Amino acid sequence: MPFMKSILLFTLLFTATFHQVFSQTKIERWDRFEISLKGPENGNPFEDITLGAEFSNGKEKIKAAGFYDGKGVYKVRFMPQSVGEWKYRTFSNSKVLSGKSGSFTCVDPTGENHGPVKVADTYHFKYADGKRYYPFGTTLYAWTHQPTALEEITLKTLSTAPFNKVRMCVFPKYYANVENEPLFYPYVKKGEGKTSTGRVKLEWDFTRFEPAFFEHLEKRIDDLKALGIEADVIIFHPYDKGRWGFDSMGRDNDLKYIKYLTARLSSFRNVWWSLANEFDYIKTKPRADWDIYTKAVVDSDPYQHLCSIHNGSVYYDNWKPEFTHVSIQNGSTVEDFGRAVLLRDVFLKPMVYDEVCYEGDLPQRWGHLSGEEMTEAFWQGTITGTYVTHGETYKNAGDTINWAKGGRLIGSSPARIAFLKKILEEAPGPLELADPWKDHHTATTADSSYYLIYFGKKMQQEWAFNLPKKAGPAAKTKFQVEVIDTWNMTITKLPEIFEAGAPVEYRIFDKDRKSIRLPMKPYLALRIRAVN
């Protein structure tokens, strides 16, 4: 076994946070194990060298693709999903990289390591360890392409914000209010040209990736992980328009990029794949190609991370089995009652309304929701068992637009979203409309012990205790009612105990037809919980 002589060149790395490297062989379940090998530097290693490793714990065998990390260093990363002893062996078309073997011990997770997020109960999510995960996302498209100080401010903002998912682009974004050059580029520059208008146009060698770009991206994804935030990684987007050309590299280069990206990121437990933002606005890629790209991502990912594709104005075929959930842009779905549930019920998958317009003051109509409207959107989505994503587009002198570059949040909705998130996390399980086509206000949980009624903008003085018969409580169940002011973030528990009577047609009233007085305010909700 002459290859084994090179064992000294082989270092076992476990990257807990970026640039902190430990030599150890104990890896937490769902953490990242990394093989690092020295190999050929001549030619074009990105094109010439294949590398992977097979990992086995005696029961499972998992193949992970490796990648060239520059300067003669090759890596294979792996996310163990079961505790116990794991062995591995590399394979490569380079003799020096092939047949390297080793082992490590996968141990129980600690702290806030709950594993990757998976689909649960058809329309919802759980972490791999079984803990519920309710997505409350925000949008920071180009936050990793900003000066370091701004990226750090963004992380500080996120550390106190309610958001547990971030939509973010791999490639830099060129759009109104986001026009700066990034610090890192994903490809090696091969020259400079001029556009027809005389602007400098950088030219790229699409066969040579720039490892520093990806290391930076990885550091930021790990930073999010440390904050308990999932990274909804947008692989392609239309906001390039000839600036760098990353939206029009051609199918072969696109597929090389997918292969490289997934080899680097699949072992990050907080990564979700978003094939594209506004796929239909990327005019350089025909619709049929998205199936090819999606399959390439899913086939390259040994762990089945969550995967979706986000639309502009035309929906993609979200029913295809590669998509674990549905990521929809359409603000009207959560603007009023009765809409969000319509799309949800089609796909039998979790529905994330990932773009529903943004809180802010831009002139564009997608960029000036009031805080009340953004909060309303979250409530409309939540009571139907769907999930909504935030974004902030206030434009202030001396400040960034959070939705694009990150930075501070100044809107009024995040506090209300945090308030709603706490309410949802206190529920006995995920919500569903109890009687979805007839009562668009009343959510319940699977055991009919809990109801959350949202009134929206409509004010009323009185509410007669009443619940739908469908998914309603058994007669004689006793309930206590709390009045929630979703805007002022107060919860007022009423002293009365209500008792469910027998159904009267399609509703269940209090047996004595008791009612409550309500303050004349908009945006009220009622939390109704069974008591013993």
Place this chain on the structure above:
Amino acid sequence: MPFMKSILLFTLLFTATFHQVFSQTKIERWDRFEISLKGPENGNPFEDITLGAEFSNGKEKIKAAGFYDGKGVYKVRFMPQSVGEWKYRTFSNSKVLSGKSGSFTCVDPTGENHGPVKVADTYHFKYADGKRYYPFGTTLYAWTHQPTALEEITLKTLSTAPFNKVRMCVFPKYYANVENEPLFYPYVKKGEGKTSTGRVKLEWDFTRFEPAFFEHLEKRIDDLKALGIEADVIIFHPYDKGRWGFDSMGRDNDLKYIKYLTARLSSFRNVWWSLANEFDYIKTKPRADWDIYTKAVVDSDPYQHLCSIHNGSVYYDNWKPEFTHVSIQNGSTVEDFGRAVLLRDVFLKPMVYDEVCYEGDLPQRWGHLSGEEMTEAFWQGTITGTYVTHGETYKNAGDTINWAKGGRLIGSSPARIAFLKKILEEAPGPLELADPWKDHHTATTADSSYYLIYFGKKMQQEWAFNLPKKAGPAAKTKFQVEVIDTWNMTITKLPEIFEAGAPVEYRIFDKDRKSIRLPMKPYLALRIRAVN
């Protein structure tokens, strides 16, 4: 060729209307050509004998399945889709039925023969001859299982009603308000048993069809054809519940039934296949079996008739390629603005809201829409480029419930539906929302020369001329406006001429910001047409 000696037993039939048999060899395009042959009567011909014919005009070859029609008579039916000379040759496992050949001439259609309805322009329909078809359906689930006199009244009612599609069940229906035995049964009775409650239960030989049942069904489908009405034939439904057992024959018998039904009916140009009504309420058939049934129908139909599957409370996988359009039950979709378009845009197929509750006075909540609500549902669907189906559920002493048994129509919506149908037929093409996520009121046609704005229940004194920028008119286009009272069925043309200005953000106003006064009435609409 000794088989040819039996040629005298072979009669060429063209059934224009039931029991009227002509011996001729000229068949209109999309009419029905029928081969009738004498064959074996012994054994069980339904099970033992296979029969089909290949039809060819030199360019196309089409195989049509035959069927046993009882009393030693076998038939093969064919719907020619191209004019010219057609030849055919039968094939069978019975020597006496095999190798029969002949020919006929397919000639141009006449009168109201526009051919079968097909999908056009993604979300809409046309007849095969290119004439637009806008579905305005009604629901007559069990109309063909009623006494003859009542069936004739139903046809008379339909002859003056606006409806051009009827949803109707093949099998009889047992449900509240439809409890009578039908005149015909689809199977040969083999005995009588008793239910556990002592009721007589008829027992069937599911291997022997009753041709009289199907002849009757065919006559009624031809009666509808004569009225220009499409028959949306519901192959399975859940309204049996042990009464006859036609919902629980087992998969083998179900597939035999599909084969027999499609052999008999595929040549009827006005047939649409509806795999089921409320498929999810048929508890005897697992969800996965619907794919098998659907494929069986589509594979047996040489003409690709329209095909859908109708849901109860859970949608089927309407994206599957066998389904030409989407047939949805969900009243809430057309109850208010902004909903109907959400489901439509998912499938990239025509959307027919085939059950949106019914005009009537039944205590069940699906059975007591007011005439205003039923009419509103049609307008809500129409302005979003979707189609809505009517049903009437008034229960009067001495009258039938139209939705179940047929009979008379007494509701107030059919006249308003006729009024809307005329408006749609006068439009230059099918409607779409111009700006679908932001303006739920304004429909337009492909050429931006026509706008139809519906205000619904909301009343207003004044309307400033304004259209969406998206799919809006070019500046300087001149328009005339008509005020439509959708309930009182009046159209008032206003004298003013409006002229589109340049877009102001997302809207286009009259260049002088002219507005009109509106009567303070609900259910108004505006028809806005370009003038030269």
